[in-house]
Amino acid sequence: MNTANASDIVITSIHARAVNVPLEHPVRTSVGVISTSPLVLIDLHASDGSVGRAYLFTYTPMALEATRQMVLALGEALKGQPLAPLDLDRLLAQRLRLLGRTGIALMACAGIDMAAWDALAVARGLPLVELLGGRRRAVPAYDSHSMDGVELGVERARRAVAQGFGAIKTKVGYATLAEDLRVVRALRQAIGDDTQLLVDFNQGLSVPEAVRRIHAFEGEGIAWVEEPTLQEDYAGHARIREQVRLPIQIGENWCGPGEMAKALDASACDFVMPDAMKIGGVTGWLRAAALAQARGLPMSSHIFQEVSVHLLAVTPTCHLLERMDLAGPVLAEPLAFENGTAIAPPQPGTGIAWNEDAVRRFEVRAC
Structure with missing residues (x-):
């Protein structure tokens, strides 16, 4: 020290x-x-x-x-x-x-x-988590995948389950609803009923089309539907929420806690997932966590897993850490995951050091 x-x-x-x-x-x-x-x-x-x-x-x-x-x-x-x-x-x-x-x-x-x-x-x-008043503890994570199609999607999903992840996310929004359902059903069959399946439309649908596709997903065991329409359309997300039974997740594109507050005021989502960079770093995250706590909304992370593992450990409504390794090849010690969880490293700071x-x-x- x-x-x-x-x-x-x-x-x-x-x-x-x-x-x-x-x-x-x-x-x-x-x-x-x-x-x-x-x-x-x-x-x-x-x-x-x-x-x-x-x-x-x-x-x-x-x-x-x-x-x-x-x-x-x-x-x-x-x-x-x-x-x-x-x-x-x-x-x-x-x-x-x-x-x-x-x-x-x-x-x-x-x-x-x-x-x-x-x-x-x-x-x-x-460690950052201790500086912020928390303790190093296991944070549950989900393995974040792509629009991989059936073959690669099933391969990656099975690997994630074997590694102990209790949730995986896949990106959807294929050309047709039939293709979306084909992928989702193949993944559900591969991972079984005990693993959560999350889907992400990446803002790709109109509000009416989002409602149509989410209705079709309602029997497929989906734990959340992420960004079904344009992220800034909070009223549109609210209309979707009113018409479907699956939880709506948004937040990775909120530019600061002020935008998050506007989305929550519009009743745009059931879950929240700020991005450490776009929400304003550690300082912005802490303010966002207070907003989520006030509304009782489960809060997950978007990428930036190395700092997010510290931040979620001090987040009152901590939900899931996104595992998507964007920086691992240039890090001296990438964040370790075990049995579908991650723990903030013990060294001072966030643990980020360059290779x-x-x-x-x-x-x-x-x-």
């Missing part, structure tokens, strides 16, 4: 690198395919020698350099500031008031927030 008084620790520099990491399975959805994992790796250096690390997922390689530059620009503005994440959040909100903390700016702020909390936990000699050989192999340098 570092002995410096935490109130005396300041940020000395923030570095950012871009990598484009291969995926074992491309992420196929009803609205497009993600064939690689484009990441911005952040290193926040503090005056006591602590280093906080985080990564951002930009979905497309086209956004890598713009996101990296935004992190660097905001990092310059934070040099010399105390390592106090809540104060940093207020400062960044003020600096971006006119521009707006949305899009790439929101992502960059969240990445810095996660790195700042990581550095603070390292400085205190505590520098892999980073050099996959690094994308600006032209």
Whole structure:
């Protein structure tokens, strides 16, 4: 543990690198395919020698350099500031008031927030979950799959069950309802009745078509239906909820707790699943968890499994951790799963550290 008084620790520099990491399975959805994992790796250096690390997922390689530059620009503005994440959040909100903390700016702020909390936990000699007042405990996870079709879908589902996962998710929204049902029924037969089956439409349907397809799913043992229509259409999700019996899950695209509050006010969902990057990092997640607790809504995570395992452990309505390994190839120690659960690692911080050989192999340098 570092002995410096935490109130005396300041940020000395923030570095950012871009990598484009291969995926074992491309992420196929009803609205497009993600064939690689484009990441911005952040290193926040503090005056006591602590280093906080985080990564951002930009979905497309086209956004890598713009996101990296935004992190660097905001990092310059934070040099010399105390390592106090809540104060940093207020400062960044003020600096971006006119521009707006949305899009790439929101992502960059969240990445810095996660790195700042990581550095603070390292400085205190505590895992992040313990810094936040919780304890390291097993968090149940679901194995997150793609629009894989029947053959690959069944293969991946059986592997997940063999690894002890009590829930799997598949992406649906095929060209026809008949194809959706063919895949769902094949997966249900493969995993048996004791494993939860979750489905994700990735915003691919109109409200009437969502109602039609969800009605058809109601006898298939589906535990939740994710983003059946446009994520920002909270009224549309509310209309779907009124007409179907299956629980509706949304939240991965909420840009900050304010958007989450609007969705909850509209009664748009039964479950919530914020994304650590889009909701505003650790700081945004804690605010989102309070909203979920107030409404009694089970809260799951979207990607970012390394930090989310800490955050869900302090979330009052903790539900399921999404297992989708986007950064594993560039991590020194990827998050471990055992019997369908994950536990935050014991070392100080989040446990994120880079495999520098892999980073050099996959690094994308600006032209």
